[in-house]
Amino acid sequence: MNDKLNINEQICFPIYLLAKDIIALYKPLLNALNLTYPQYLVMLVLWENETRTVNTIGKTLNLDSGTLTPLLKRLQQKELVTRTRSVTDERVVNISLTTKGAQLKNEAQCIPEQMMEAMNVSVEDLTTLKELVIKILNSKK
Amino acid sequence: MNDKLNINEQICFPIYLLAKDIIALYKPLLNALNLTYPQYLVMLVLWENETRTVNTIGKTLNLDSGTLTPLLKRLQQKELVTRTRSVTDERVVNISLTTKGAQLKNEAQCIPEQMMEAMNVSVEDLTTLKELVIKILNSKK
């Protein structure tokens, strides 16, 4: 009895472990770019679209201003982005890539491939996993 | 081109999102027990075995003393555990459930079922996901 409260019966614990594991695998690759994983996610968003509002970035990455404001200030300190108040709506802050930030994309090109190698998993398993995870993410009401 | 650096092409990002999502789903359930998710994990370990060293808990949950020491102090403040130096080896700290900590298990019994409901996912999908995640976790060298 009480099986369901056994740590090995937990379904969510392995996902929590995997998420941490993945970030740990990213670490040495991202250290080379002087980025953390959440910072890398923000850069991915900006590499797709040079300027975004804090709000848009937050909606894309599921992060609130409490997380993003200090993170973006650190990216600004590294001279990868600029933060400027919108002229048309003073509440909005536009985040834009600097030249340096845009150029960093070149150094990031190899990361997806390196991660695949580091994870040591077949493309099939990873694809299945991704589809299943996205299905579950979307199944929320 | 540059598809691999597109945020929607990322395989790891959905896993990162899912892990956060799961913890968010746990939150209201764990609030009722006045526990955070990592604290809940530690309690799961102790409910299986009333006394464990910091080291053992850390190996089970993949957490180091930098995370566990303050977390365990908070559990101690809530009077759920005691922290005592081992007599046979003064380096070791034994973490034991208090009566209150042991009793909390009763209130936790309903959580796995409630989580299943909250996640709104079929048992089959969850089982497939878990097996795949564990396979990937084990595939590391």
Place this chain on the structure above:
DNA sequence: CACAATTAAATTGCGCACAATTTAATTGTG
């Protein structure tokens, strides 16, 4: 047996992550 190497926790420091609140600007409604 001395002493280097190892081990276990604790500590320090930094960066998320998020709840709750605050500040300021904009929008909607009577």
Place this chain on the structure above:
DNA sequence: CACAATTAAATTGTGCGCAATTTAATTGTG
């Protein structure tokens, strides 16, 4: 047009999570 409601960021506070270092105890080796 005034003013309540809404929206966008920022701020405050708490709790991980982990790297790096420190402290103290134990073990291994010459």
